[in-house]
């Protein structure tokens with residue numbers, strides 16, 4: 001057997017140096033991962049869900065198991081999700097969650113906020129609206145959808161025979177992005193667990209996703225809102241229908257008819273499931 005005399009070579013020294021360097025890099029990497037995990041960063045790949053699996057026949061999309069994995073990975077509230085809560089339990093759970101979210105400093109949006117905008121409405125709502133993020137007035141008042149877009153949302157809700165107090169309204173982000181810029185991917189990943197937990201507690205019969213960010217986040221897709229709107233999907237066994245955001249409608253009033261068409265589908269879904277609903281919807 002050939003014996004290599006390492007004592008005459010510089011190789012062992014270089015090998016040891018390289019090993020030390022690799023160990024040092026691994027330590028840095030490990031510390032970084034630990035820190036980001038503590039901050040709630042999700043290391044699972046957020047694959048587009050919808051891809052080519054759009055069902056043109058039934059117009060219904062069931063999310064694949066990757067979404068469930070992502071949601072489970074988001075679960076740092078460590079709560080029982082399978083239990084259907086009664087209304088007073090929902091109020092209590094939402095209250096506890098709100099207290100946690102008010103202290104949240106997971107992303108940099110915490111620095112400039114005046115108020116956390118947690119969400120508002122009936123904790124036992126059958127219909128839940130999910131928007132994008134608080135704007136100026138929402139940030140000032142700590143309430144979702146209170147500006148002009150909010151007034152339009154109120155009219156949309158009333159157009160199907162409901163009151164604002166009958167539904168629950170929340171956003172993907174709970175703090176206002178500066179100058180109302182679009183949420184970035186990191187903010188969405190860090191803030192989504194709050195919304196996911198809200199949905200788990202409320203368990204609405206149907207979610208109406210308002211605009212690109214709400215629809216794309218909840219459906220884990222990059223499909224455009226123009227393609228997604230007006231169609232029924234499923235989000236964690238809850239029906240979901242996407243439509244345009246009221247702020248978009250203020251800029252593009254010509255598309256109001258499309259939203260009216262979409263929201264009538266929500267109304268019809270609630271009516272068709274009246275025997276299951278917690279309250280009946282008035283005839284409109």
Ligand code: SF4
Pocket residue numbers: 101104105106107108109110116173174175187190191194
């Ligand atoms: S936007 Fe969400 S994640 Fe960021 S600080 Fe506010 S509550 Fe926390």
